[in-house]
Every structure is written in C-alpha cells, then in structure tokens.
Amino acid sequence: MTTNRHEEKIHRAELLKQGKNKCTVCYAVKSVAMFHRNKQQQWGISSICKVCTHKRRVAWYQENATHARDYSKAWARAHSVQVQQRALAWNRAHPIRRREIVRTSTRKRRAKKQAVHEQFTTEMERFVFQFWGSRCAVCGETKNCCIDHWHPLSRGNGLTITNAVLLCLRCNSKKHAKLPDQHYTPEFVETIRSRLSKQEQQWLALPLTLAEFDDICNLDAIGVA
Numbered sequence: 001m002t003t004n005r006h007e008e009k010i011h012r013a014e015l016l017k018q019g020k021n022k023c024t025v026c027y028a029v030k031s032v033a034m035f036h037r038n039k040q041q042q043w044g045i046s047s048i049c050k051v052c053t054h055k056r057r058v059a060w061y062q063e064n065a066t067h068a069r070d071y072s073k074a075w076a077r078a079h080s081v082q083v084q085q086r087a088l089a090w091n092r093a094h095p096i097r098r099r100e101i102v103r104t105s106t107r108k109r110r111a112k113k114q115a116v117h118e119q120f121t122t123e124m125e126r127f128v129f130q131f132w133g134s135r136c137a138v139c140g141e142t143k144n145c146c147i148d149h150w151h152p153l154s155r156g157n158g159l160t161i162t163n164a165v166l167l168c169l170r171c172n173s174k175k176h177a178k179l180p181d182q183h184y185t186p187e188f189v190e191t192i193r194s195r196l197s198k199q200e201q202q203w204l205a206l207p208l209t210l211a212e213f214d215d216i217c218n219l220d221a222i223g224v225a
C-alpha cells in the first residue's frame, strides 16, 4: 500500500514536470491548465480535473437545489449593497461579456413571449459571428451586425445553430418578420440554406468547452460557483 502511494507520487511528479496531471476521479491525464489551482494541495494544483469538479458541483446543486437557492437568496438580501457593488465592478471589468449576457437574456425573454424554447448560448453566438466573418450575410456590411432568426421568431422559430444568420441592422429591418423566400430570390435562399448546414457541421465538430458547460448549467448566476 505504502509503495503504491509512493509510486503514485513519483508518477505524479513526473507528469507535472511535463506540464500534465492525472485526475483522481476520471483517471485521465490532462494538461495542468485543465486543473484548478489549490494551495492546500501538494504542488498547488487540484487533483481533480476542471470537468470533474464542474460535474460534481452540478450534481451537488441538483441534490441541494432548493436549499442552495434559499440560502443564496437570503445571503443576497442580507448583503444587498455588497452584491450591487460587486455586480457593478464586474460589469465594468467585463464590458464585452456583459453585453453578451444582456443579449442572451433579452433573446430568451423574447422567445419566451412567443412560447418558444431557446437554448442559444453565448458560445454559439461567438461561433456564428466567426462563421460569417462578422459580416452581414446579405450586403457584407461589418458595422451593427446582429444575429437574425433566418426563419422568424414571430412564426414560432427559435434561434438554433441552423437558424442563425448574421445580418446588419438595415438588412435585418428590411427583412423584418418575413419568411426568407418571401423576401429573397430562390438562389439566395439556397445559398444561405447550404451555408447554414455548413455552420451546423462545423459547430458540431467543436469539442464542448468549459464556458459552454458554464452557460448550460449557469452556476454563476445562482451563486453556487
């Protein structure tokens, strides 16, 4: 038993020299960037990888949901000034991320109004901007571009990776709530359709990122993280 533990230690030290660490939960060897810092641990690094840590937190939250929500609500009420100041400071320090969050929640609210369930994350939003080269799909304009529901929300179409096109404000307001084939030529509709399927393929080929995991679980918003 002692030898095993000793060998384990040597093994870990060797891995760390190569910038790697082995997770004690999933046993995968990963880059040290995939582990949180932990001053209490030997070598100052957590022995559980970020993905496993996150999964544990999610599992914990699911088991303790009601209690956790009541607790964080009560804490926020008792420290309202502190909470407000912290939020303001965070907003000032992360202006771009804040705009993304506002956009996502505005979109969710609009979708809810139309009784459409949307699960469009900020990771997807970034990907869509990148995919269209931050240019309007119709006129190529780079200013004031935003993500458009290609098949309009007002007709019950939620925002998905196969329904998200980048349009400038002008092209967006011209199209408004019309269906693509009511407003564009059949050739252009076909071009966009094939680009949208390429968009989906490229999106599905990406690995799930931690930020995306965060978005899905939204732990920060409920104060568990």
Ligand SMILES: [Zn+2]
Pocket (backbone or CB within 6 Å): 023, 024, 025, 026, 027, 028, 048, 049, 050, 051, 052, 053
């Ligand atoms: Zn792990």
Ligand SMILES: [Zn+2]
Pocket (backbone or CB within 6 Å): 136, 137, 138, 139, 140, 141, 167, 168, 169, 170, 171, 172
């Ligand atoms: Zn345009």
